[in-house]
Amino acid sequence: MPDALRFDRDPGRPNLLHLVYDEVVQATVDLDDPSYLDAEYMQRIAYLVDAAAEPKRPLRVLHLGAGGLAMARYVAATRPGSYQQAVETNEELIELVRAEAPLPRGVKVKIRRTDAREAIESAPDASYELIITDVYDGARVPAHVTSTEFLHGANRVLRPGGHYAVNLCDGGQMKFLKPALAAMQEVWPQVAVMAEPAVLRGRRFGNVVAAASGAELPIAQLRRRCAGAAFPCRVVEGTELREYIAGAPPATDATAIKSPPPPKSLRSF
Known part of the structure; x- marks a missing residue:
C-alpha cells in the first residue's frame, strides 16, 4: 500500500490501529475491543446509537463511508444481530x-x-433505522453529501422515526457548516448538533456531529452524555440552532461546497 493510506500501530497498544490518510488520522480501530471509540466525534455518534432504541436491540444501519469500520464494530458489539451495510x-x-x-x-x-x-x-x-454519514475525500467532506437533494434521499430511505447522523467539520466563518445544517433543517423537523463551543464559534477547526429525525430526538440523553464526556461538548437544537444558522441558505446540489481543509498542523480531528 502507498504511504498515503496505511494503518499505524499504537506504540503502547499494538492492537490499536490508527487509519492514516495523507498524514491525517481518520479512524482508530481496537482489535481487542470493538466497542472502543477513540475519536471524540465517533463517541458522539455512539451517544445517538445508544439512545436510538432500547439497549441491545438490533438495528438496521447504513454507514456511508466505511473508514476502518470502527462505528460498525461498535454497533455490532453493543447491538448484536444488527443488519449493517457500509x-x-x-x-x-x-x-x-x-x-x-x-x-x-x-x-x-x-x-x-x-x-x-x-x-x-x-x-x-424505509429500509434503515439509522444512517451514519462519515464521508471524506482526503481530509474534506464532499459537497454532494450535504445538499437538500441528498438529504431528501436519505430521509426517504429512513424508516419512520429513524435517525440520521453526520460528521461535519469546519472552522472560521462556517461557510460550509451553516448551509449544511440549514439543509438538514429543511428536510427534518428535528435537528441537533453536538460540538465544542470553540468549534461552533469558529475559533478552532474541528468536528461537528449533527443528528436529525422526523420524530423527537433523544435530546436529554444526548445532553447528559455530552456533559459527562472526558471532553465535554454542547448540544444545540431548536431556537438556539436556528439562531446559530442565522439565515444561511440551505446547501443544494448547485450551491454546496466542500468542507475547508484542516490546518496543516492538525494531524487528527
Missing part, C-alpha cells in the same frame, strides 16, 4: 481493512464499493 468508494481502503483490521468473528457487515449518493438513490424506501 458504503465506500476506495477499493484500496476496503482491502486494507480486510487485510490488517478484519472484523471480529461473528460480525457481519456488508461492504459495497459505491458512492454515498448512488447508495442512497438505489436503496429501497
Whole structure:
C-alpha cells in the first residue's frame, strides 16, 4: 500500500490501529475491543446509537463511508444481530481493512464499493433505522453529501422515526457548516448538533456531529452524555440552532461546497 493510506500501530497498544490518510488520522480501530471509540466525534455518534432504541436491540444501519469500520464494530458489539451495510468508494481502503483490521468473528457487515449518493438513490424506501454519514475525500467532506437533494434521499430511505447522523467539520466563518445544517433543517423537523463551543464559534477547526429525525430526538440523553464526556461538548437544537444558522441558505446540489481543509498542523480531528 502507498504511504498515503496505511494503518499505524499504537506504540503502547499494538492492537490499536490508527487509519492514516495523507498524514491525517481518520479512524482508530481496537482489535481487542470493538466497542472502543477513540475519536471524540465517533463517541458522539455512539451517544445517538445508544439512545436510538432500547439497549441491545438490533438495528438496521447504513454507514456511508466505511473508514476502518470502527462505528460498525461498535454497533455490532453493543447491538448484536444488527443488519449493517457500509458504503465506500476506495477499493484500496476496503482491502486494507480486510487485510490488517478484519472484523471480529461473528460480525457481519456488508461492504459495497459505491458512492454515498448512488447508495442512497438505489436503496429501497424505509429500509434503515439509522444512517451514519462519515464521508471524506482526503481530509474534506464532499459537497454532494450535504445538499437538500441528498438529504431528501436519505430521509426517504429512513424508516419512520429513524435517525440520521453526520460528521461535519469546519472552522472560521462556517461557510460550509451553516448551509449544511440549514439543509438538514429543511428536510427534518428535528435537528441537533453536538460540538465544542470553540468549534461552533469558529475559533478552532474541528468536528461537528449533527443528528436529525422526523420524530423527537433523544435530546436529554444526548445532553447528559455530552456533559459527562472526558471532553465535554454542547448540544444545540431548536431556537438556539436556528439562531446559530442565522439565515444561511440551505446547501443544494448547485450551491454546496466542500468542507475547508484542516490546518496543516492538525494531524487528527
